[in-house]
Amino acid sequence: MAKLTSFRWSDNPEPHKARTKEIIQKHPEIRTLIGRNPYTLLVILLCVGIQVVLSYFTKDMPWWAIFVVAYLVGAFACHTLYVCVHECSHNLLFKNRTLNTIASLIANLPQVFPSSISFTKYHLKHHSFQGVEAVDADMPFRWEAKLINNAPVGKALWLLFYPVFQALRPLRLTKEIKIFDAWTVVNWIIQIAFMAAVVYFFGAKGTVYLVASFFFSIGLHPLGARWVQEHFLTHGDQETKSYYGPLNTVNLNVGYHxxxxxxxxxxWNKLPKIRKFAGQYYNTLGYHTSYTVLLFQFLFDKKISVYSRMARDNRGKKKAEKATGTTETVSEQE
Known part of the structure; x- marks a missing residue:
C-alpha cells in the first residue's frame, strides 16, 4: 500500500460552527448547560495530591516498580490534570480569568514542564482555526508527518515522544500569539521551584516517577490514543470524533470532543447532556468506544498515518463565518 504523502485538504470550513447554529436553533435548552464548574478545582487538588504522595513513596521503590506505578496510576492522574488545564483555558472553572489561570498553574505542577499558559494561548486558536496549519498547533508539522508516516515503529516512537512534538508546534504561531509574557514567566518560575523541591526531597526516583507519568499520560499509552481519536481521519472524512467509553469517568468526559x-x-460535567439533548446529531457520527483498540489500530493499520488529518487554509474561517452569519455562535466565556 502506497504511503500517504500529504494531509487531506478541504475547501470547506470546519464543521462545528454551522452545526452549533443548527443545534441551538432546534434545541435552545442546550444554552442552560453553558456555565462553569468551580468544583473542578477539587479534582485538581486531588490529582496533584495523588502525584505528590506517589512521588514520595516511589523514592524507595525499585526502578521497574516506578514505571509500573507511573503507567497504571500516574498516567491517569496526570492526564486528568491535563484535562483540567484545558478546562481552565476555556474559563470553565471561575468567572474571573485570573482565577482560572491560577488553577491551571496548580494543575500544571506534577506535569513537570511549564506548559499551562502556552497551552491556553494556542488551544483557543485550535478552536477558531481547526486544521489551518499556520494557526492550529494541534496540526502536525509536514516534516513531522513525513518523518513518521505509517510504520508501526515510527508511530510508536511518535506517541512516546509526543510531548516533544507538541512543544515544538506552537513555535510556528509566533505571528499569532506572544510566546513569552508575564504569566509565562510566572509559570516557569513556579514549575522550576516545584521540580527543584521534588528533586531535593524525593530524589531521582520520585522525579523520574513524575516524568514517566507525564510522558505516559499523553504518549505511548491507551490514553495517548486520545490524540488519534480527536481529529485523525479514522472514519472517512469526518475530522472530529468523540469517544464514548469508560475512561470518560476518570478523565472528565474528555472524550466528548x-x-x-x-x-x-x-x-466537562455537562457535556454528556449535549448528546442527550441532540442525540440525532451525534449518534449518526463516527465515534470510538475503546482507547486500547484505537491505539493498536493506529499503530498497525497502514491506512492511518500522521498525515491522516484534514487541513485547510485561512479561507475556511471566512467561509464558516459566511455560512453561519456569525464568528462565534456560542462564544467563549469572558
Missing amino acids: NEHHDFPSVP
Whole structure:
C-alpha cells in the first residue's frame, strides 16, 4: 500500500460552527448547560495530591516498580490534570480569568514542564482555526508527518515522544500569539521551584516517577490514543470524533470532543447532556468506544498515518463565518 504523502485538504470550513447554529436553533435548552464548574478545582487538588504522595513513596521503590506505578496510576492522574488545564483555558472553572489561570498553574505542577499558559494561548486558536496549519498547533508539522508516516515503529516512537512534538508546534504561531509574557514567566518560575523541591526531597526516583507519568499520560499509552481519536481521519472524512467509553469517568468526559467543539462554553460535567439533548446529531457520527483498540489500530493499520488529518487554509474561517452569519455562535466565556 502506497504511503500517504500529504494531509487531506478541504475547501470547506470546519464543521462545528454551522452545526452549533443548527443545534441551538432546534434545541435552545442546550444554552442552560453553558456555565462553569468551580468544583473542578477539587479534582485538581486531588490529582496533584495523588502525584505528590506517589512521588514520595516511589523514592524507595525499585526502578521497574516506578514505571509500573507511573503507567497504571500516574498516567491517569496526570492526564486528568491535563484535562483540567484545558478546562481552565476555556474559563470553565471561575468567572474571573485570573482565577482560572491560577488553577491551571496548580494543575500544571506534577506535569513537570511549564506548559499551562502556552497551552491556553494556542488551544483557543485550535478552536477558531481547526486544521489551518499556520494557526492550529494541534496540526502536525509536514516534516513531522513525513518523518513518521505509517510504520508501526515510527508511530510508536511518535506517541512516546509526543510531548516533544507538541512543544515544538506552537513555535510556528509566533505571528499569532506572544510566546513569552508575564504569566509565562510566572509559570516557569513556579514549575522550576516545584521540580527543584521534588528533586531535593524525593530524589531521582520520585522525579523520574513524575516524568514517566507525564510522558505516559499523553504518549505511548491507551490514553495517548486520545490524540488519534480527536481529529485523525479514522472514519472517512469526518475530522472530529468523540469517544464514548469508560475512561470518560476518570478523565472528565474528555472524550466528548464533537460536543466540546460545538459548545466550548459547556463544562466537562455537562457535556454528556449535549448528546442527550441532540442525540440525532451525534449518534449518526463516527465515534470510538475503546482507547486500547484505537491505539493498536493506529499503530498497525497502514491506512492511518500522521498525515491522516484534514487541513485547510485561512479561507475556511471566512467561509464558516459566511455560512453561519456569525464568528462565534456560542462564544467563549469572558
